[in-house]
Amino acid sequence: MSILQDANRQQISKRRKIDFILHILFIAATAIGIVALMALLVNIMVDGLSRLSPELFTNYPSRIASKAGLKSAIVGSIYMVLIMAPISFILGVGAAIYLEEYANKNKFTRLIQLNISTLAGVPSIVYGILGLTLFVRGLGLGRSLLSGSLIMTLLILPIIIVSSQEALRAVPRQRRDASFALGATRWQTVAGSVLPSAMPGVLTGVILALSRAIGETAPLVMVGALTFVAFLPSGIMDSFTVMPIQIFNWISRPQEAFHELAAAGIILLLALLLIMNFAAILLRNKYQKNL
Amino acid sequence: MKQAEVRQEKTSISFKNKKSYILDRVMPILLFLCAAVSIVTTIGIVYTLMSETIGFFRKIPVFDFLFGTKWSPLIAPKSFGILPLLSGTMLITVIACVFAIPVGLACAIYLSEYAPTKVRKIVKPILEVLAGVPTIVYGYFALTFVTPMIRMIFPSTGVFNALSAGLVVGIMIIPMVSSLSEDAMQAVPKSLRNGAFALGATRFEVALKVVVPAAFSGIVSSSVLAFSRAIGETMIVAVAAGATPKLSFNPLESIQTMTGYIVQVSLGDTPHGSIEYGTIYAVGMTLFVITLLLNILALYVARRFREEY
Secondary structure, eight states, rough: OOOHHHHHHHHHOOOOHHHHHHHHHHHHHHHHHHHHHHHHHHHHHHHHGOOHHHHHHEEEEEEEGGOEEEEEEEHHHHHHHHHHHHHHHHHHHHHHHHIIIIIOOOHHHHHHHHHHHHHHOOOOHHHHHIIIIIIISOOOOOSSHHHHHHHHHHHHHHHHHOOOOOOHHSSSSSHHHHHHTTTOHHHHHHIIIIIHHHHHHHHHHHHHHHHHHHOOOHHHHHOOHHHHHOOOOSSTOOOOHHHHHHHHHHHSOOOOHHHHHHHHHHHHHHHHHHHHHHHHHHHHHHHHHOO | HHHHHHHHHHHHHHHHHHHHHHHHHHHHHHHHHHHHHHHHHHHHHHHHHHHHHHHHHSSOOOHHHHOSOEESSSSOOOOEOHHHHHHHHHHHHHHHHHHHHHHHHHHHIIIIIIIHHHHHHHHHHHHHHHHHHHHHHHHHHHHIIHHHHHHHSSTTSSSSSHHHHHHHHHHHHHHHHHHHHHHHTTTTTTHHHHHHHHTTTHHHHHIIIIIIHHTTTHHHHHHHHHHHHHHHHOOOHHHHOOOOOOOOOTTTTTOOOHHHHHHHHHSSOTTTHHHHHHHHHHHHHHHHHHHHHHHHHHHHHHHHHHOOO
């Protein structure tokens, strides 16, 4: 009897030991991601902080590292977001409202839904090819700010649609019923009751999607955002550059000085993304209070 | 139900409010057009890729393209075999997945089964930050941090190499694997776990023998999605993996991926309409088809093999 008990105890302690070891392993694996993020941030800070000066904001790109700056790229990125924000908001939220509030649950709706989820998985460089063919050549928009903004809009549209749909779905049915009961039409219900109530979620999704677009490089390389733009775009048909493209250009140069510039640019880019994410949170809180 | 709504609309016009009547007629159409943009985008992608790719295959036989072992479209003697680009892409993707899928899964198991709520609340947002870092930043990280480290261990490594790019692509897809898998694990009902605990199972046994099998479809689908994401990743490989297409599986050498090639061509000034220009579309089409099939596979696995409780 005691032999059996001993064997049992041994087996239990062995299983406990395995559990303990795996626990440590799982923690270690989780730490890898966190350590990688820290290493990335520290690496960029060490390389870039010394180059982070006011000239970075006020100088145009230059062949001489000490005179090079990000002015045209920063302005280009801001312009691009200003063009994209209204278009992608209207198209994305419109599509979400259609799918959630209007569409019948039939095969065609399912097809659109499936299509949106597959579009979200298309590599961004493929969007670049579409932009090059459709906007730059097909519609004759050239390598302009407008072409770049339009293709980025198409790129982030699936993200906005999906997040807006989730926000709309979270609005309780009773809200709609109450509105209908007061005699409101479907559109009045959507515009007056459902959408305002879903707005925090919708806005968060839009801002996060826009911040994705700010960091995106590949499609704009295809559409031909230039790396040497020593002027500010004066209209939507002007050629332009954006921050990630300028950073990419600096990384591609062999000189160490340009790598430092790239790191400084990355600090700015990450700071901008941080501000946008923070803005998303603030906006959401504000709207939630008002409701 | 439908009729009731229609009647409701009609009465509302007969009284008053012409504006809301018009809006109710026009808005569904406008909103439908918004939704149709996504369909048009897909058609646009398929159409542009198709038309130019067919033009390309008129000049270069499909067989040579798919099975040729030499890719040098810009330098004579020209040859258009995509296998070197495919092997480069696969090398990067396999390195990334061999690194990221086990780590991501371990991460998901830890967060879902072991971590106290407090730890989870801190760790999850950090991993989400990792997913939000622009890929060009990862490219910089690969070139200026990971590559020097690899060269310290293997001094013969080139400045541009597949290992560094692959590892960093792996870091990029960890959050994807971990968050999607964790969602699937969280969806497994508590009662299943409690049943196993009541039988005396340890947490590891519960995770491995109860939670993982129950969430298996979600885990597989997240891995497939991450794989497809790694294939389509562009800037990291454009910065850190080099630009020498070759049929090699040595991770310490410089290689070129499909995405890297497309970037290289679009940075130069290749005349529109030439064969070189057509290669962008042929390579892009290959990339699109592969990622599309993988994404559909992921959707199918997630739906078909889902365990319902």
